Amino acid sequence: MAKEVKKDIPEISVEQKLTALYKLQTILSEMDKIKTLRGELPLEVRDLEDEITGLNTRIEKIKHEIEELKQNVATRKIDIEAAKASIEKYKAQQDNVRNNREFDVLTKEIEFQSLEVELNEKRIREANASVKAKEEEIVKSENALQERTKDLEDKKNELDEIVAETKQEEERLRENAKSIESTIEPRLLQAFKRIRANSRNGLGITYVQRGACGGCFNKIPAQRQLDVRMRKKIIVCEYCGRIMVDQELAGVAPTATETVKETKPRRSRLSSSAE
Incomplete structure (x- = not known):
C-alpha cells in the first residue's frame, strides 16, 4: 500500500517570505475594503427587517385591543338597556307599594340602576376615545411600515448591486490570496493571521516610516531599523507585534527627509585627520 507523500513548501529566503506576506496583506486589505463597502448594508437590512416585524406585531396587537374595546x-x-329596563320596572312597582319602606327600597334600586347607566355610558365614551386613538396609532404605524418597507427594498437592491459588482473581484482576490498562502510556511502564516486578527486596522505586516512602526507609530531603535532593511530575519514591532518591512520592499517611496538622511555623505576619519 503506497503511502501518501506530504507536499512540502519549498524553502525560501526571509526576504521572499516578507515579500509574500506583504503581497498577501495587500490583497487581504483590498478584500477588507470590499467587505467594508457592503458591511454596513447587511446590518441595515437586518435592522429594517426587525423593525418591520416589530411594526407588524404592533399593528396586530393594536387591532386586537380595538376589537376587545368594541366588544366591551x-x-x-x-x-345599559338592562339597567333602563330595571328602572322602568321599579318605577311601575312604586305605584303599587303598600308602605314607605317598600317605596324607599325601590327608590334606592332606581338610583343604583341609574348610576349603572351613567357609569357604563362613561366607560363607553372612554372606550370609544381609546378606539379612536388606537386607530390613529394604526394609521401612523402603517405609514411607518410602508416607509420602512420601501427603505428595505432600496437597501436590498443596493446590497445586491454591490455584491454583483464586487463578487468577481472578491473571488479573484481570494484565489490570489490562496495562491500566495500556499507559498508561505504554515507556522508563519498562522502567526501572521493571528497578528492581523488582533490588529484594529487588520494589518499584520507594516513598513517602517520615519523611523517608526507604520502600525502603531512608536519609534523603532536604529539597530532594529537596520535589521529590517537587511531582511535577514523576521522583525516584529515590540509595541504592537506587527511584522515590519522596509519601505523599498513595500514599494513605498521614502519621504524627502528620509532620502536626505540616507544619502547624506559621511566624512571619513582619513579626510578629517588630513585637514
Whole structure:
C-alpha cells in the first residue's frame, strides 16, 4: 500500500517570505475594503427587517385591543338597556307599594340602576376615545411600515448591486490570496493571521516610516531599523507585534527627509585627520 507523500513548501529566503506576506496583506486589505463597502448594508437590512416585524406585531396587537374595546362597548350597551329596563320596572312597582319602606327600597334600586347607566355610558365614551386613538396609532404605524418597507427594498437592491459588482473581484482576490498562502510556511502564516486578527486596522505586516512602526507609530531603535532593511530575519514591532518591512520592499517611496538622511555623505576619519 503506497503511502501518501506530504507536499512540502519549498524553502525560501526571509526576504521572499516578507515579500509574500506583504503581497498577501495587500490583497487581504483590498478584500477588507470590499467587505467594508457592503458591511454596513447587511446590518441595515437586518435592522429594517426587525423593525418591520416589530411594526407588524404592533399593528396586530393594536387591532386586537380595538376589537376587545368594541366588544366591551357592546357588552356595556346591553348592560345599559338592562339597567333602563330595571328602572322602568321599579318605577311601575312604586305605584303599587303598600308602605314607605317598600317605596324607599325601590327608590334606592332606581338610583343604583341609574348610576349603572351613567357609569357604563362613561366607560363607553372612554372606550370609544381609546378606539379612536388606537386607530390613529394604526394609521401612523402603517405609514411607518410602508416607509420602512420601501427603505428595505432600496437597501436590498443596493446590497445586491454591490455584491454583483464586487463578487468577481472578491473571488479573484481570494484565489490570489490562496495562491500566495500556499507559498508561505504554515507556522508563519498562522502567526501572521493571528497578528492581523488582533490588529484594529487588520494589518499584520507594516513598513517602517520615519523611523517608526507604520502600525502603531512608536519609534523603532536604529539597530532594529537596520535589521529590517537587511531582511535577514523576521522583525516584529515590540509595541504592537506587527511584522515590519522596509519601505523599498513595500514599494513605498521614502519621504524627502528620509532620502536626505540616507544619502547624506559621511566624512571619513582619513579626510578629517588630513585637514
